[in-house]
Amino acid sequence: MADTVIIGKYRKLIESLYKKTDSGNLTWEPSVLFGGFETRVGDKLVIFDMVHTGASVPDYEIKIANAELKIVESFRDTDLHDEGASDVLGFPTYFRLMEAMYGSIQRKNSGVEAILDDLIDNLS
Numbered sequence: 001m002a003d004t005v006i007i008g009k010y011r012k013l014i015e016s017l018y019k020k021t022d023s024g025n026l027t028w029e030p031s032v033l034f035g036g037f038e039t040r041v042g043d044k045l046v047i048f049d050m051v052h053t054g055a056s057v058p059d060y061e062i063k064i065a066n067a068e069l070k071i072v073e074s075f076r077d078t079d080l081h082d083e084g085a086s087d088v089l090g091f092p093t094y095f096r097l098m099e100a101m102y103g104s105i106q107r108k109n110s111g112v113e114a115i116l117d118d119l120i121d122n123l124s
Helices: 004-022 094-110 112-123
Strands: 037-041 044-051 059-065 071-076
Touching (some): 004 094, 037 094, 044 094, 059 094, 094 112
Antiparallel strands (some): 037 044, 059 071
């Protein structure tokens, strides 16, 4: 189990990734090498994936790779311990924040948002 300092850094990283993604300042692409989606931050690679564990809901996992593409750290929403986190950027838990972010990234990469906009425009 990670210590509280590291958990705090994981939380801050997820919150920063969410804000940058939500504002359109961070682009995620499908990750051929690692699965899920990836984005570059400087010379580091951040990989975001949904992991099916056999539970009723998936885990959301962040992996961090160095410049040589070696995974140097990983964590899941379950590692973030939501105790004391009554509001995580408008979400009740880190799981819900990561779930929403993953869904948004997935929709953008599939092109469904543009398709829905086109359909709505054509039906207006």
